[in-house]
Amino acid sequence: MKVSDLTESERKVWQSATTGALVDLRVGNPELDSPEKWTEWESGRTIQAEVIVDLLIGDDEAASTAVRGVRLQGARITGELNLEATTLRCPLALLDCSFASGINLSEATAVSVRLSGSHVPTLDARQLRTHGDLRLDEGFSVSGGAELAGAHIGGQLNCTGGQFSNADGPALNADGLTVDSSMFCNEGFSASGEVRLAAAQIGDVLDCMGGHFFNAGGSALNLWRATVSGLLRTESAVLEGILDLTAAKTSSYHDDTTSWPEYLRLDGFVYDTIEGASVKERLEWLLRNESGYLPQIYEQLAAFYRRSGHDENARRVLIAKQRQRSAEGTLADKIWGSLLDWTVGFGYRTWLALVWLAGLLVLGTILFGGIW
Secondary structure, three states: OOHHHOOHHHHHHHHHOOOOOEEEOOOOOHHHHOHHHHHHOOHHHEEEHHHHHHHHHOOHHHHHOOOOOEEEEOOEEEOOEEOOOOEOOOOEEEEOOEEOOOEEOOOOEEOOEEOOOOEEOOEEOOOOEEOOOEEOOOOOEEOOOEEOOOOEEOOOEEOOOOEEEOOOOOOEEOOOOEEOOOEEOOOOOEEEOOEEOOOOEEOOOEEOOOOEEEEEEEEEEEOOOOEEEEEEEOOOOEEEEEEEOOOOEEEEEEOOHHHOOOOEEOOOOEEEEEEOOOHHHHHHHHHOEOOOOOHHHHHHHHHHHHHOOOHHHHHHHHHHHHHHHHHOOOHHHHHHHHHHHHHHHHHOOOHHHHHHHHHHHHHHHHHHHOOO
């Protein structure tokens, strides 16, 4: 694109890119500056996507321009911001902007990308590679879903305060995602549609504390085979739909009873520590497993209590395991299970046998003592 064809605002963006300075086109009225109000914005706030693309990849006259950063706030961006399979020369920050078309970052390589507060129809960032952070936070909104499948984020992925929706599929599809640091979907985060993190690799914390996940009749948060090296948090989260933890792994899982959805998928879920509920509440948590009784989910919880030195809690879990196994078995299983439960606590409370023996001795003494 020729510099001579640029508008006054576009020239500011072009010139500021050489220093990395922010071009702020807002008018200072929070209500009017909201991207939702873009139809009321003056024409001077309109920037062609082609200008941004040229600066980022060095096309046309931008090839001879050294850039340190493209940073723009409060603009209406027209045309398609298509950066597919390109290498961005500098950090990109498009803040509180309104996009006429979707953003395509598929297979792109970037230093960092920040879209905080911006409203976009769609975001395609499949197999995106960043050296630093990807920020979809602070009022970021996407109405047609965000695609991050196979992306590799070298820093943090921050979605705090982001609004994700998609009437025709996942609100956020990040299957196979790798985040070297932490991922945040906590306070202010909202998804209308499935959030998919199947087989994702999170290098530190996955924080969903206080986030809202809505997908009634399906998976609200899908962590199938995901690995979270640090802490996985869901305290105070609202989950309308299934929480899928099938074969997921984390060093520590923190939740609370208010965050539990009606159904969970816990088969193969592995954790070193778990916090947020009593042993009694944890047993109720296990009963929410969608596929019913599974030995592993009880054994995993019992192993945690045993490692923590809470042997009695571990026994309670293992007894509950046998009770549930009997309850879902045949009539003979139920009768035999009840007998084992009452007599020796399924082998975990063998001292009950002494109680029964003592009782029988006392009863025998009373019955036969009178005869002699």
